[in-house]
Amino acid sequence: MRDDAYSFTLDRREFLKLVGGGIVVFFTTGDPSALQQRRGRGYPEDFNAYLRIGEDGRVSCFTGKIEMGQGVHTSLAQMLAEELDVPLELVDMVMGDTDLCMYDSGTFGSRSTKYFGPPLRQAAAEARAILIQLASEKLGVPKGKLRVKDGTIFVPDGSAKKVSYAELANGKRIEQHLGKKPPIKHYSKHTISGKPTDRMDSRLKVTGEAKFAGDILPAGTLHAKILRPPAHGATLKSADTSEAKKIPDIQVIQDKDVIAVLHKHPDVAETALGLIKAKFEPSGSKLDNTTIFQHLKDSAPEGNVVTEEGNIQEGKRFSTKTFEKAYYNHYVAHAPSEPHTAVVNIQGDQATVWASTQSPFRAQREVAQVLGFPQEKVRVITPFVGCGFGGKNQGNQITEAARLAKLTGKPVQVAWTRKEEFLYDTFRPAAVIDIQSGLNNANQIVFWEYHNYFAGDRSSQPFYKIPHYKVLSMGGWGGRSGGRSVHPFGVGAWRGPGSNTNVFAIESHIDIMAEGAGMDPLEFRLHNLTDERMKRVLRVAADKFGQSFSKAPSGNGYGLACTDYLGTYLATMAEVNVNQKSGEVRVERVVCAQDTGEVINPEGVRMQIEGCITMGLGYCLTEEIRFSNGRILDENFDTYEIPRFSWTPKIETVLVDNPEMPPQGCGEPAITSMGAVIANAVYDAIGNRMFTLPMTPARIKKTLS
Amino acid sequence: MRKKIQFNLNGKIVNVASFPDRMLLWVLRSDLELTGTKYSCGKGFCGACTVLVNNELVLSCQFPLKEAEGKKVLTIEGLKKNGKLHPLQAAFIQHNALQCGHCTPGMIMGAYALLLENPEPSARDIIDGMEGNLCRCGSYNRIIQAIQTVARAIRGGTS
Numbered sequence: 001m002r003d004d005a006y007s008f009t010l011d012r013r014e015f016l017k018l019v020g021g022g023i024v025v026f027f028t029t030g031d032p033s034a035l036q037q038r039r040g041r042g043y044p045e046d047f048n049a050y051l052r053i054g055e056d057g058r059v060s061c062f063t064g065k066i067e068m069g070q071g072v073h074t075s076l077a078q079m080l081a082e083e084l085d086v087p088l089e090l091v092d093m094v095m096g097d098t099d100l101c102m103y104d105s106g107t108f109g110s111r112s113t114k115y116f117g118p119p120l121r122q123a124a125a126e127a128r129a130i131l132i133q134l135a136s137e138k139l140g141v142p143k144g145k146l147r148v149k150d151g152t153i154f155v156p157d158g159s160a161k162k163v164s165y166a167e168l169a170n171g172k173r174i175e176q177h178l179g180k181k182p183p184i185k186h187y188s189k190h191t192i193s194g195k196p197t198d199r200m201d202s203r204l205k206v207t208g209e210a211k212f213a214g215d216i217l218p219a220g221t222l223h224a225k226i227l228r229p230p231a232h233g234a235t236l237k238s239a240d241t242s243e244a245k246k247i248p249d250i251q252v253i254q255d256k257d258v259i260a261v262l263h264k265h266p267d268v269a270e271t272a273l274g275l276i277k278a279k280f281e282p283s284g285s286k287l288d289n290t291t292i293f294q295h296l297k298d299s300a301p302e303g304n305v306v307t308e309e310g311n312i313q314e315g316k317r318f319s320t321k322t323f324e325k326a327y328y329n330h331y332v333a334h335a336p337s338e339p340h341t342a343v344v345n346i347q348g349d350q351a352t353v354w355a356s357t358q359s360p361f362r363a364q365r366e367v368a369q370v371l372g373f374p375q376e377k378v379r380v381i382t383p384f385v386g387c388g389f390g391g392k393n394q395g396n397q398i399t400e401a402a403r404l405a406k407l408t409g410k411p412v413q414v415a416w417t418r419k420e421e422f423l424y425d426t427f428r429p430a431a432v433i434d435i436q437s438g439l440n441n442a443n444q445i446v447f448w449e450y451h452n453y454f455a456g457d458r459s460s461q462p463f464y465k466i467p468h469y470k471v472l473s474m475g476g477w478g479g480r481s482g483g484r485s486v487h488p489f490g491v492g493a494w495r496g497p498g499s500n501t502n503v504f505a506i507e508s509h510i511d512i513m514a515e516g517a518g519m520d521p522l523e524f525r526l527h528n529l530t531d532e533r534m535k536r537v538l539r540v541a542a543d544k545f546g547q548s549f550s551k552a553p554s555g556n557g558y559g560l561a562c563t564d565y566l567g568t569y570l571a572t573m574a575e576v577n578v579n580q581k582s583g584e585v586r587v588e589r590v591v592c593a594q595d596t597g598e599v600i601n602p603e604g605v606r607m608q609i610e611g612c613i614t615m616g617l618g619y620c621l622t623e624e625i626r627f628s629n630g631r632i633l634d635e636n637f638d639t640y641e642i643p644r645f646s647w648t649p650k651i652e653t654v655l656v657d658n659p660e661m662p663p664q665g666c667g668e669p670a671i672t673s674m675g676a677v678i679a680n681a682v683y684d685a686i687g688n689r690m691f692t693l694p695m696t697p698a699r700i701k702k703t704l705s
Numbered sequence: 706m707r708k709k710i711q712f713n714l715n716g717k718i719v720n721v722a723s724f725p726d727r728m729l730l731w732v733l734r735s736d737l738e739l740t741g742t743k744y745s746c747g748k749g750f751c752g753a754c755t756v757l758v759n760n761e762l763v764l765s766c767q768f769p770l771k772e773a774e775g776k777k778v779l780t781i782e783g784l785k786k787n788g789k790l791h792p793l794q795a796a797f798i799q800h801n802a803l804q805c806g807h808c809t810p811g812m813i814m815g816a817y818a819l820l821l822e823n824p825e826p827s828a829r830d831i832i833d834g835m836e837g838n839l840c841r842c843g844s845y846n847r848i849i850q851a852i853q854t855v856a857r858a859i860r861g862g863t864s
């Protein structure tokens with residue numbers, strides 16, 4: 001990415017014009033070292049991150065992050081309100097607007113709180129210090145004698161001397177910068193951050209007032225439906241649009257590779273699209289979901305070492321028992337509630353874009369390119385996003401809408417149908433993991449060799465105490481080998497990218513070794529762990545679970561798994577029932593203990609864990625994209641089954657207290673342990689090990705017969 | 706052919722001149738610009754487009770405009786009374802029974818229909834009644850609690 005992607009599209013004067021009066025604090029993220037290094041790229045250094053205190057005392061918080069359900073709309077507001085000392089209700093979030101918000105590479109990887117939170121806190125502390133300075137001048141009282149509460153600065157000596165933030169901001173336009181950085185509050189002083197807080201966007205969402213991209217209808221909007229191939233790799237031979245053209249008020253556009261029909265009502269455009277007679281050359285792909293794993297292994301490039309310690313041969317010499325297994329995971333869809341949608345309105349030399357996207361700045365770049373506009377002439381506004389899970393990091397619907405808006409001269413909306421969503425989703429990649437490992441006669445893991453075919457590296461580093469290990473990546477998450485994609489369609493980040501497959505393999509394999517050691521799975525893990533933080537989450541989860549584990553298979557149907565997801569530690573325990581006749585798994589209860597460092601919104605974290613567990617049941621039990629010769633056979637929720645009301649287990653969450661550690665991510669971690677915990681519980685119930693996800697009734701039945 | 710169709714929408718009479726076979730979802734969202742009712746699957750598999758027609762649950766993506774003629778259509782926008790939230794809306798807020806909120810209008814309308822039919826549903830009744838509504842964010846347990854809260858209030862109010 002080019003460096004100028006950081007450059008803010010508006011200069012300060014323009015920004016101040018847009019947001020009006022009040023106090024605007026341009027802050028610096030200061031010391032670029034720690035934050036930038038961890039993030040890869042830091043938040044920009046100057047005048048591109050700020051908040052505004054309005055004349056009415058309301059506070060706007062500007063962030064390039066977006067809200068897709070994960071709750072940062074609330075938790076970031078809490079962080080700001082805490083440091084600034086204003087009531088939470090006074091904070092308004094302005095999110096994902098490329099004209100108003102600082103550059104951000106996108107909302108993914110459970111990073112919003114972890115990496116955006118600290119500079120936001122710093123900004124708020126800086127703003128607070130500026131306000132105290134202004135109050136000191138106004139009241140004629142030295143700064144040290146002033147206190148702040150709920151947006152009012154006062155003298156705590158019983159005198160009536162006080163001034164509110166609103167009064168300080170009144171009629172002024174103050175642009176301030178502080179030389180010295182004020183400290184941020186210690187967590188023990190928090191009264192807003194760290195408290196369970198209800199979502200601040202609920203009211204809009206329960207009344208239907210919350211706007212998603214498809215709800216934005218500039219006057220004269222045309223809805224576009226685009227001719228799609230029946231399969232990936234199929235190419236258009238001919239198209240007859242004459243019947244479609246007969247629909248009143250329909251507009252048919254043929255431009256290079258795009259054939260689109262547009263109408264002021266989306267369903268009428270859809271009807272017209274159905275009237276196009278098109279012929280396609282079939283796809284050259286000969287793969288399907290039964291041959292994919294062999295294909296992946298055959299296509300794998302040379303492995304590269306992700307992490308290594310000791311010497312595998314040496315480890316093998318110490319082994320008294322060895323274990324060798326392969327684990328398989330299928331493609332799964334993001335299946336967001338809201339399909340990819342975008343609206344583009346071009347007026348003169350300025351384009352405005354409303355998009356369901358996790359990456360508004362990427363969208364800005366892409367639209368600018370397609371239109372031949374300078375980047376600052378494209379404003380992307382991100383309304384509420386109806387699920388993302390990594391699937392909305394990219395999406396061609398935005399540039400499609402931009403192209404068609406330019407061609408028609410009208411505002412254009414492109415909203416994918418569910419079928420298009422399944423066709424163009426960037427699926428979680430199918431992957432294979434081979435593990436070889438050994439135990440010594442003290443039941444300690446002495447070697448661990450891990451071959452990862454196309455899952456991605458995340459969460460593949462061993463966290464057990466193992467003297468000799470080697471983790472090899474034989475083809476990464478992007479699915480490339482010899483410069484080409486090995487997948488027959490797009491793949492991409494899916495909530496906890498890489499980790500879902502890795503944790504499934506690792507924690508299933510640990511259970512197999514536990515049985516080999518003659519130990520129960522909890523005892524075996526504690527026996528092989530030295531990481532006290534991990535031991536703690538396991539013990540806390542076990543406490544809550546309240547059932548004792550026995551050597552598997554015990555018939556109880558209990559399972560457990562633990563992992564470290566980018567610094568968030570968690571242990572999950574589950575109880576399942578398996579119907580021996582139908583092969584159906586019923587998950588009765590799931591307990592999850594999570595240590596995510598300092599918690600900003602305990603209620604929000606619980607919601608994310610619950611969501612992860614519920615959504616995770618899908619990739620455990622049913623979700624698998626079926627495809628053949630480039631064609632996606634699952635086109636809707638009739639055959640692609642996602643979790644529903646009747647599946648939902650009793651869910652109990654425990655937030656492990658660890659406020660000394662800076663806040664870690666929480667939108668993804670808990671989903672990554674679901675494959676293993678359910679596979680281990682199924683094994684404990686029926687004594688058959690499932691090596692492939694999803695564990696469909698058919699696959700389970702096959703092991704039973 | 707276009708036809709003029711009249712129905713009652715959230716208490717007001719509306720007239721739509723359009724093709725009678727068009728699905729109500731699009732007439733609501735596009736012609737009438739009431740976008741609270743959502744599209745998610747378009748085939749009757751998800752419940753995002755749930756509305757009520759003459760107090761009966763209807764999947765508006767599968768419900769032709771002509772069948773609404775002369776009837777009462779209730780959408781999420783029609784639940785608030787004099788600026789006051791409906792108890793179901795309040796309960797969804799109270800229980801944080803939503804995340805992205807895209808399924809929420811359909812969930813609330815589904816729950817509304819369920820409680821009309823069965824004001825005292827058991828947890829099992831709620832699960833059975835709501836089974837057709839999907840929530841990818843996984844708010845199911847909280848939605849069940851929200852509906853139970855309202856059901857309890859109804860019980861409390863009538864006993």
Ligand code: FES
Nearest residue numbers: 747749751752766
């Ligand atoms: S959109 Fe109507 S049921 Fe899914």
Ligand code: FES
Nearest residue numbers: 804808840841842
């Ligand atoms: S709240 Fe996102 S789909 Fe239900």
